[in-house]
Amino acid sequence: MLLKRLPYILPLLIFAGIGVYLWIGLGHDPRILPSALLNKPAPEFNLPPLQDRARLDGKSEELPLTTASLATGKPMLVNFFASWCGPCQVEHPILNDLAKAHDVTIQGVNYKDDPRRALIFLGQLGDTYDRVGRDQDGRVAIDFGVYGIPETFVVDGKGRIQYRHPGPLSPEIAQNTILPLLESLK
Amino acid sequence: MRLIMLATLALLSIAPAAQAIAPSEMLSDPVLEGRARELGKELRCPKCQNQSLDDSEAGIAVDLRRIVRERLVAGDSDAQVKDYLTARYGDFVLLEPPVKSTTWILWYGPFAVILLGAIVIWRIAKRNKARLAASGADPDDDDGDGWEITRR
Numbered sequence: 029m030l031l032k033r034l035p036y037i038l039p040l041l042i043f044a045g046i047g048v049y050l051w052i053g054l055g056h057d058p059r060i061l062p063s064a065l066l067n068k069p070a071p072e073f074n075l076p077p078l079q080d081r082a083r084l085d086g087k088s089e090e091l092p093l094t095t096a097s098l099a100t101g102k103p104m105l106v107n108f109f110a111s112w113c114g115p116c117q118v119e120h121p122i123l124n125d126l127a128k129a130h131d132v133t134i135q136g137v138n139y140k141d142d143p144r145r146a147l148i149f150l151g152q153l154g155d156t157y158d159r160v161g162r163d164q165d166g167r168v169a170i171d172f173g174v175y176g177i178p179e180t181f182v183v184d185g186k187g188r189i190q191y192r193h194p195g196p197l198s199p200e201i202a203q204n205t206i207l208p209l210l211e212s213l214k
Numbered sequence: 215m216r217l218i219m220l221a222t223l224a225l226l227s228i229a230p231a232a233q234a235i236a237p238s239e240m241l242s243d244p245v246l247e248g249r250a251r252e253l254g255k256e257l258r259c260p261k262c263q264n265q266s267l268d269d270s271e272a273g274i275a276v277d278l279r280r281i282v283r284e285r286l287v288a289g290d291s292d293a294q295v296k297d298y299l300t301a302r303y304g305d306f307v308l309l310e311p312p313v314k315s316t317t318w319i320l321w322y323g324p325f326a327v328i329l330l331g332a333i334v335i336w337r338i339a340k341r342n343k344a345r346l347a348a349s350g351a352d353p354d355d356d357d358g359d360g361w362e363i364t365r366r
């Protein structure tokens with residue numbers, strides 16, 4: 029009986045399936061896409077350090093940020109930021125917390141910024157970056173496939189990209205995604 | 215007066231469509247610039263996702279347009295330029311998705327659905343004809359209005 033009705037029920041079921049599929053799709057943020065570099069080594073780059081940063085905290089040496097600085101055997105974050113970027117200010121305390129409370133190494137890429145303003149930004153909001161490289165023309169950001177800052181990448185101990193988060197970090201993402209991922213990469 | 219109006223219209227008709235490309239961005243070589251324009255139409259601005267590179271004024275679009283031109287001047291083919299960008303931004307930067315195993319449903323799905331529908335219709339028509347024949351009516355008497363089943 030049911031089998032005989034199947035030709036009538038089946039299209040309805042298919043339609044319902046498509047409907048559910050599209051409904052779920054509506055809830056997705058189209059900006060959140062996985063990095064095209066997933067599981068691949070970070071691009072080759074060599075960025076000059078942010079000058080006078082040592083004066084800020086009195087300890088950090090001003091070292092260039094290079095591809096080699098990402099492959100230290102320890103997973104870390106690479107954060108693209110700029111002083112002119114509002115959401116970067118919003119997420120900055122979360123980065124500070126990750127570095128201080130959870131001992132996360134974070135490399136900063138200062139994107140198309142005025143170095144003096146970048147220093148003021150770090151002076152006001154705190155500087156917990158390991159190294160800060162200056163990406164003056166934004167080419168390194170493009171090599172990373174950055175759409176717009178802030179963007180944060182999780183890099184494993186061999187310097188391979190494992191995760192990309194576009195937009196500002198939220199405490200939830202830091203807690204539920206970033207930290208467990210870093211832990212699993214150790 | 216009419217002449218002025220016609221002249222204005224003629225001028226407007228040859229004016230290029232509004233684009234975000236600044237004159238300073240353009241290449242002096244018209245052939246390369248032409249190729250850059252074609253690519254700019256086929257590539258997506260990653261920041262403002264429903265605009266092409268050429269239509270967008272986002273900073274990243276300006277940078278990517280510059281890179282497209284750099285690659286062309288360096289002698290890259292159009293395909294190489296696209297590869298350069300997809301290596302960084304994924305297939306997503308291509309406004310037209312490539313035909314590959316993960317996009318077969320996208321490309322061939324509609325044709326499969328049409329084919330399936332055609333088969334269903336063909337089978338129903340065949341069955342109706344068989345029923346008509348079984349009931350003794352002349353199948354060729356069918357006036358094609360599809361009411362044969364209920365009439366019987």
